[in-house]
Amino acid sequence: MLLLVPHVLLLEFVTALPIVFRLGTLYRISALAIFAAACINTVFSTLGDTKLNFIIGAWTGIGFFNAYHLLFLVDPLEHYRHERDTVPPLELSLMRRIYWVLCAQNNLRGVGWNYQVLALLPSLAW
Numbered sequence: 001m002l003l004l005v006p007h008v009l010l011l012e013f014v015t016a017l018p019i020v021f022r023l024g025t026l027y028r029i030s031a032l033a034i035f036a037a038a039c040i041n042t043v044f045s046t047l048g049d050t051k052l053n054f055i056i057g058a059w060t061g062i063g064f065f066n067a068y069h070l071l072f073l074v075d076p077l078e079h080y081r082h083e084r085d086t087v088p089p090l091e092l093s094l095m096r097r098i099y100w101v102l103c104a105q106n107n108l109r110g111v112g113w114n115y116q117v118l119a120l121l122p123s124l125a126w
Contacts, residue, residue: 008059011038015067017102019076020094028071035067066105076104080116 014034018027039060047053066072070076077089089100110116 007038011060011063011067012102012105015063015070015105019070019101019105020050020098022077032064032067032071035064039064062108066108070105076101079114080104082111118123 014031017023018031022041042057042060074080077097080089082100084086089097092100104113107113
């Protein structure tokens with residue numbers, strides 16, 4: 001199971017870096033192709049546990065479509081905002097911008113973001 005952690009982190013960064021550095025279409029297609037290759041690899045792999053196989057398969061499937069969405073359909077740095085943002089993400093330092101993009105791509109329902117699912121209750125102040 002621990003062997004999956006580098007695999008998952010690699011896919012997260014493969015998706016995030018073209019967004020963070022605002023790379024062109026060729027880089028975005030390459031990132032999506034790497035993600036697709038990982039998804040295909042997942043289909044032909046097994047962890048020996050049906051539940052884990054399902055979780056990993058679902059994660060890669062959802063992740064692929066989320067990556068496609070973020071790489072080609074929206075520009076998160078221009079259109080997404082978190083309720084706690086005080087400056088636009090393009091003005092953040094490199095490390096903060098990477099963190100910001102990783103947060104945006106892993107928050108599928110958008111809790112606290114301007115793309116939040118409408119049926120959700122307002123977020124609680126922790």
